[in-house]
Amino acid sequence: MKIAHCLVVALALLVSSAGSGAAETGQTLEDAFRGQATGVGRFKSRLAGVDRGFVVTTSGRGSGGHFVLDQAFRFDNGALDRRTWRFKKTGPNTYIGTREDVVGTAKVRVDDDVIRMSYDLITRGKNGSKLQLHFEDTIRRSGRDTIVNNGVISMLGMTVGSVDVAFKRQPLRRRGKQGVEELARQ
Template structure:
């Protein structure tokens, strides 16, 4: 009886530790981090980005560069940004994505783009932005709806790093790693 109770306590402890290990960071953890990320300030003008997609085993599957032309204006009393992204992949293929981003309240954003299903939701604090959305991803003639969990961190006023986990039905598909440089 005593051994069973000890075993249950140990299993319960292991279960709780595994739940804590799976918890995700929140942007509030970064509220005191500097430099402070202001999306309308950082994504304004011309930026260059360099990235890669790695599959779940960590193997690089795609490398790419992105030229971003961004600007912000007031629309209906809200800061509204346009990010015009031109992707060029190592295999020579090209892709275009144009984001419209609206700051709904301080540190809260909604974004849309032609290949984004519904709306992207963004939450920012300190030097960090967490951006979640579903992307309609074309793969060999088929469109897959995959979920992105993007984390962006402003490192210096000109450099931002981005790490995005891509999943489908809760299963990890891989990661996109991206570095932005503001000209």
């Protein structure tokens, strides 16, 4: 797997990866990411000579004491990928998160209108070697149904890239009783 592909997948994450908007005062991570959203983003790394776009769709829901955020990526070269975050609340404004490619746990903090995520992941370099990268994501509300994720990617303390994603929340579709049941599951 190419490093640029892995970097984009890892960060778009989270975050990138969000449903309804960054947390406002009194909101939780669940409030911010519940439901469906579509994000358009770009990964840039001068060091690796990469400037690559992608679209990510997300779906967030509660599940067995966790908050689950599914992500489906489509890159500008046609490549597809999927990732799933599982978040657990650890305090009034704190969470830990896990994902298939994350080392240990991601630390998440919600402060007023900002969500901050910090985590490491393992990806493959161009020659197939394993690389450990560190991510710092800052997620803010940019409008009623829009949030922006700005991420900085570093390795060994040196910035190696960035990812910027703008997410637009998708309206919930109600189809009689079935639509209400769908809302209840989210």
